[in-house]
Each structure stands twice: as structure tokens, then as C-alpha cells.
Amino acid sequence: MNRTASGGGIVRNRKNAGFTLIELMIVVGVVAILASLAYASYAQQIVKSRRATATACLMGQVQYMERYYTSRFTYIGATVPSSGCVTELNDFYTFGSTITASVYTLTATPRGAQAAGDGRCMTLSITDKGIKGRSGPATDVLDCW
Template structure:
């Protein structure tokens, strides 16, 4: 009687590689979509932090004029993905802050695009969710 050697045949190995490749092809787009959503949420939270800074500035200076956005941990962490700046103002009574996507975030996030908030707390987005910006914040 001959003993058969233990191990995998080439066919079995190729089937396993094909299964792994199919799983990876399904999982990778989902993974990148979740990364975009996570960065979007972090960008919205940072935008809200900037708006809170503006309200603190208003309460100490009785106006928004002259305000400069601070360099915070969130703006540094998201620097490769979002640019935070004033899109209008600041003047004595109003401002509009914007979170502008950059790099891969800009090309992958067509749903929200540029997110903004003003002194009244009105939120807006420039992407396909522009009619319902609450989905972005």
C-alpha cells in the first residue's frame, strides 16, 4: 500500500486564493466607504468645535469681527482631509464656516462635499445631500 503525502494540491490552493480574492473585492469598497464616513463625521465635529469657538469669541468681544480660527487638535488631525476656513465674514454680526474636503476625501465624498455652518447654526452641504444636510452632520 502506498501512503499519500499530506498537504494541499495546487487546485485546492488556487480555490482558496480565489475565495480570498472575492472576499477582498467585496470588503475593500465597503471599508473605504466607512473611512469616508468616519472622516466626514470627524470633519463635521471639528466644524462644530470651530462654531463653538466663534460663539465664545462673540461672548467675550461682543462681535465676530477680528476672529481667527484657532489651530486645534482636530484641525491638525484632519489637515490632510479637510480645510477649515471662513467662507463669509466674520463681521460684527455674522460668519459662515466651511469644511472643504481635500485629497481622497474630495474625490470619494460626493454625498456631502463642502459642509458649512453659520452663526445661526444653519448647516449646509454642497454634495448630493445638499437638500438634507442633517445626513452630513
């Protein structure tokens, strides 16, 4: 539809039909950046959650070892139970123990996705004296425990 403007020129009315391709590409790019940031944060929280579960499993094993020692006055013969949380974390941690008559060390070593996703806190350990340890570049043991 053509109209004549007061200046004598022709003005065309144009209806906006929607977004241009450039506008759409910008929106898709922004959404992709936000999604990648959200996924990275989510993956980090999953690693922390599994680590917290592994430390809880180790503490449960410590309680078992102390009950065993209380009734027998030795750690020899104690078999660390592979309870539900240990089997639940089977794909992410390998649990181990070193046991003598008067001392023990329990460990949880990350594997698979857990080892790849967390370079700060690798192998977690606890001794019969309650000394908590970790391998990896974390600055403090409490960062991992």
C-alpha cells in the same frame, strides 16, 4: 500496490496527496473577492469617520465664535483657532471662514483622499444661526452631519 478485485480487474490504491491546483485557485479567488469587499467597506468607514471629526471641529469653532461674540458683540477680529483636530485633518480637509460683524459661515472642504473617497458629502458648512449645509448629491443634510 496492485490487488485483484473480485471481478478479476486490477484496482489501484491511491493516497490523496493534497489539493489540486484547480481547488487551490478557487480558494485563492474566493479569498480575493472577500478581501476586496472588506477593503471597500473599511475605506468607506474611514471616510465617514474623518467626516464626523470634521463636523466636530466645525462645532468647536462655532463655540469659539459664540464666546468671542458674547464678550465683544461683534465677530470682527475673531480668528478661528486651528486647534488639534484641524491640524489632525490637515491632509483631508481645508477649513475656512467668512466673517462679518454680525454673521459668519464656517466651512470644511474635503481634499485628497477624502474628496476622492466621498462623492456624497463634499463641503460642509455651518452659519452663525446654526444652519448646517453641504454640497454634493446627498439627499439630506443630516446624512453628512
